[in-house]
Amino acid sequence: MLTTSTVARAGLDAIALKPAECDVSTAEALPVETIAIDYEGRDHLPARETLTSLSSDANVLVTTPIRADGFDPLGDDSLSSELPDAVGRVLVAGHPAYLSEEERERAVAPRLGAALETAPDAWVGTESVERIAMATGATQYDLLSRATHRELRGLRSAGFDGEIAVYAPTVLTDDDDRVLEAVGEYISRRRPVAQALPDQAATDASATxxxxxxxxxxxxxxxxxxxxxxVRAQTDALREAGATTVVGYPAQGLEPFLA
Known part of the structure; x- marks a missing residue:
């Protein structure tokens, strides 16, 4: 990692990209060793050539929902087989928004076990399947929440010595309006926040x-x-609590991360 880069100064170990929001090929300019690509439906899966090019200079991980056709290790895994050999995977149950009704009914545990047999170095997304994910012993991929620090310390105190990566939307500004424009809507969907917000409240910079x-x-x-x-102080605190990798999603776009 380039020690003088914005990414390094912020203490980020990896960057997560949403292919529906940006051309992931631009990530070649990011001064980072690991790039995680989120899943936003089959239509937004990056081309094999793009993934191959990215993986020539970085460790590339592609999120694959194991209940979805194309990535189902107990059914149609045609999309998995099309991924370049150099590209790693993040195994997730799959967000219901990107799954059909039939896919949502598929059991997670046996599919996760089968997927890890062919991709033993994969990370495992813990959202909604925390206990199943922990049982695998694979790198845990957690979404930052108000409980993260406590949970990290608890896992380490209990003797868990595996890898734990923490994913967080990241905004490199201290301007409150810009922070709310970038992550206000996302934050408002987190259950404790949604319950606390007044009805019909604005969630962007116009919030009052x-x-x-x-x-x-x-x-x-x-x-x-x-x-x-x-942000460096926050990422340092996460590592002190027990995180081994901090993954930032550029919620305001890639430009601030390219400096």
């Missing part, structure tokens, strides 16, 4: 009063936000 206070406070629980130095 109590809603604005709740959203900005929650930004510290569910996102990494602030100057590079501020």
């Amino acid at each position: 009063g109590r809603a604005r206070e709740i959203l900005l406070e929650a930004a510290g629980d569910y996102a990494l936000a602030g100057t590079s130095e501020d």
Whole structure:
């Protein structure tokens, strides 16, 4: 990793990209060793040639929902077989928004076990399947929440010595309006925040009063936000609690991460 880069100053070990939002090939300019590509449906799966090019200079991980046709190790795994050999995987149950009704009914545990047999170095996304993910012993891929620090310390105290990666939307600014524009809507969907927000409250920079206070406070629980130095303090705290890798999703776009 380039020690003078914005990414390094912020203490990020990896960058996560959403292919529906950006051309993932531009990530070749990112000064980072690991690139994780989120799954946003089959239509947004990057081309094999793009993944091959990215993996020539970085460790590339592609999120694959094991209940979805194309990635189902107990059924249609045609998309898995098309991934370049150099590309790793993040195994997830799959967000219901990207699954058909039939796919949502498929059992996770046997598919996760079967997928790890062919991709033993894969990370495992813990969202909604925490116990199953932990049982695999694979790298745990957690979504940052207000409970993350406590859970990390608890796992380490209990003797868990495996790898734990933490994923967080990241905003490299201390401007409150820009923070809310980037992550306000995302934060508002987290259950404790949604329950606390007034009905019909704005969640972007136009938020005012109590809603604005709740959203900005929650930004510290569910996102990494602030100057590079501020974010570095947050990533250092995560590693001190027990995280081994911190993955930032550029919620305001890639440009601030390319410097």
